[in-house]
Amino acid sequence: MAEFMDVHRGMKGITDDQLMEAHRADLAIEGEEGVHFKHAWADPESGTVYCLSEGPSADAVQRVHQRAGHPADEIHAVPVAV
Amino acid sequence: MAEFMDVHRGMKGITDDQLMEAHRADLAIEGEEGVHFKHAWADPESGTVYCLSEGPSADAVQRVHQRAGHPADEIHAVPVAV
Numbered sequence: 487m488a489e490f491m492d493v494h495r496g497m498k499g500i501t502d503d504q505l506m507e508a509h510r511a512d513l514a515i516e517g518e519e520g521v522h523f524k525h526a527w528a529d530p531e532s533g534t535v536y537c538l539s540e541g542p543s544a545d546a547v548q549r550v551h552q553r554a555g556h557p558a559d560e561i562h563a564v565p566v567a568v
Numbered sequence: 569m570a571e572f573m574d575v576h577r578g579m580k581g582i583t584d585d586q587l588m589e590a591h592r593a594d595l596a597i598e599g600e601e602g603v604h605f606k607h608a609w610a611d612p613e614s615g616t617v618y619c620l621s622e623g624p625s626a627d628a629v630q631r632v633h634q635r636a637g638h639p640a641d642e643i644h645a646v647p648v649a650v
Contacts, residue, residue, distance in 0.1 A: 563611055567608065
């Protein structure tokens with residue numbers, strides 16, 4: 487299992503409820519891809535959302551986000567962390 | 569106190585030791601700005617580093633990174649999180 491940081495843009499004005507709803511949509515199906523979304527952070531002003539996950543591949547992470555209706559703009563494996 | 573996600577680019581090939589060294593340089597001076605760097609994640613392939621911190625302002629976060637020798641390319645307040 488590897489760790490991934492993905493980035494969504496264009497989410498200006500995102501609220502706590504909207505982020506939670508999007509996160510729950512990921513959690514509902516993530517197991518089918520062997521992925522787990524651990525955290526998400528949003529900047530409503532610039533419309534940027536960062537999601538930290540673990541899973542078998544960036545493609546698996548993207549499949550969950552796509553099926554949940556919010557594909558990521560970037561996905562980075564982050565094998566180096568402190 | 570607010571939470572911030574900042575992004576550094578151009579760090580291709582960054583190693584565990586290099587990330588730890590950069591993180592320690594932040595930790596050594598962060599208290600002077602009322603900032604705390606909580607985590608950092610790096611993608612050595614694209615050269616992208618994400619840092620999660622808390623502090624009084626984005627400017628304070630940037631001052632720590634600048635003084636430690638690695639200014640961030642972007643800093644986002646992330647008041648919405650799950």
